[in-house]
Amino acid sequence: xxxxxxxxxxxxxxxxxxxxxxxxxxxxxxxxxxxxxxxxxxxxxxxxxxxxxxxxxxxxxxxxxxxxxxxxxxxxxxxxxxxxxxxxxxxxxxxxxxxxxxxxxxxxxxxxxxxxxxxxxxxxxxxxxxxxxxxxxxxxxxxxxxxxxxxxxxxxxxxxxxxxxxxxxxxxxxxxxxxxxxxxxxxxxxxxxxxxxxxxxxxxxxxxxxxxx
Numbered sequence: 001x002x003x004x005x006x007x008x009x010x011x012x013x014x015x016x017x018x019x020x021x022x023x024x025x026x027x028x029x030x031x032x033x034x035x036x037x038x039x040x041x042x043x044x045x046x047x048x049x050x051x052x053x054x055x056x057x058x059x060x061x062x063x064x065x066x067x068x069x070x071x072x073x074x075x076x077x078x079x080x081x082x083x084x085x086x087x088x089x090x091x092x093x094x095x096x097x098x099x100x101x102x103x104x105x106x107x108x109x110x111x112x113x114x115x116x117x118x119x120x121x122x123x124x125x126x127x128x129x130x131x132x133x134x135x136x137x138x139x140x141x142x143x144x145x146x147x148x149x150x151x152x153x154x155x156x157x158x159x160x161x162x163x164x165x166x167x168x169x170x171x172x173x174x175x176x177x178x179x180x181x182x183x184x185x186x187x188x189x190x191x192x193x194x195x196x197x198x199x200x201x202x203x204x205x206x207x208x209x210x211x212x213x
Contacts (some may be wrong), residue, residue, distance in 0.1 A: 005147035007125045008051055010030070011192050015039025016104050017066035020069045022151055022192055024125050024144065025053040031124050034058045034074055035142060035151050036194070038066045041073035048078075055080040056124055059116075061153025061194065062136040063091035065098035065165075081113035085131060088138030091168070116140050124208070132181050134174020135162030141182065148186070153196035156182055158203070161210045162194070178204075178211045 015021075015038035021103040023044070025032030032053035036042055048055060055078040058071055063084060071082055084092060091098070092109065099106045116138075120129035126146040133139050135154045139162070142151040154162035156178055164171040182191075187202025205213035 005144075005149060007144070007147050007149075009052065009149065010047055010051065011198075012047070013195075014043065015066050015069050016102065018195060019066045020077075020192055020194055020196075023047055023051065023053065024127070024147075024149075025051060027127050030054050031056045033122060033127065033142075034078075034126050035081070036067040036153065037070040037074045039069045041070040041077070042171075043184065044070060044074060045077060054078075057081055057083055057122065059083045059122065059153065060088075061141065061155070062139045063088035063095075064136065064154070065095055065102060065104065067153065067194070068092065068095065068109065069104070069107055069154070072107065075110060082110065083114045083116055083129075084112040085129075085138030085140045086115040087133070088136050088168075091136060111128070130181050132174075132177035134164060134170050134172075134177045136166075137168045137170075139174075139177070143185070149181065149192070150185060150187050150189050151192045152182065152194065156191060156199075156204060156208075157193045157195070158197050158199040159208055161208070175211050179213070181211045183211075187199055 011022045019038030022035040116129045118131040189201040
């Protein structure tokens with residue numbers, strides 16, 4: 001994370017597959033986004049209380065179960081609307097099948113309140129949604145230009161990219177998304193990945209063995 005960010009940013013692993021959930025908030029207004037609540041709703045709520053933030057939206061990089069499991073609980077306790085890209089609704093509505101496939105307790109989720117469009121203004125912390133398909137058809141990255149921060153979900157990892165062998169995955173699309181959308185950002189942009197350690201755009205452009213700039 002860019003140490004000069006004007007926002008409050010907290011990233012922490014949640015859920016059965018240790019998805020990186022991020023809370024980003026404005027210290028002036030106390031408005032915040034919860035990104036990829038993949039489990040451990042109580043922990044997410046505790047962090048929001050600690051940081052004294054009010055959630056205005058619950059947003060998702062994609063609809064694999066490890067990124068969405070706690071969405072309903074967070075909505076219930078905060079009243080915040082849920083956002084997703086419409087092209088991932090087949091995964092969202094299939095959450096029961098996903099739970100069965102991975103052997104995790106069944107959850108039911110309310111339908112999203114809103115759907116992202118490309119370049120959708122997130123209305124908080126200067127964030128913009130960027131449609132970056134490939135890992136899933138609706139995969140979306142979140143670009144916070146004032147903070148030089150990108151939330152990439154499972155599109156881009158440190159020295160890796162998201163898998164494309166699951167339903168809706170497309171290797172050609174993920175390479176295109178990374179090259180044409182993510183790698184156009186400045187080298188110093190910090191990247192929060194969907195799992196594991198963060199990275200920077202520059203490190204991946206020049207060292208990622210799957211997609212070079």
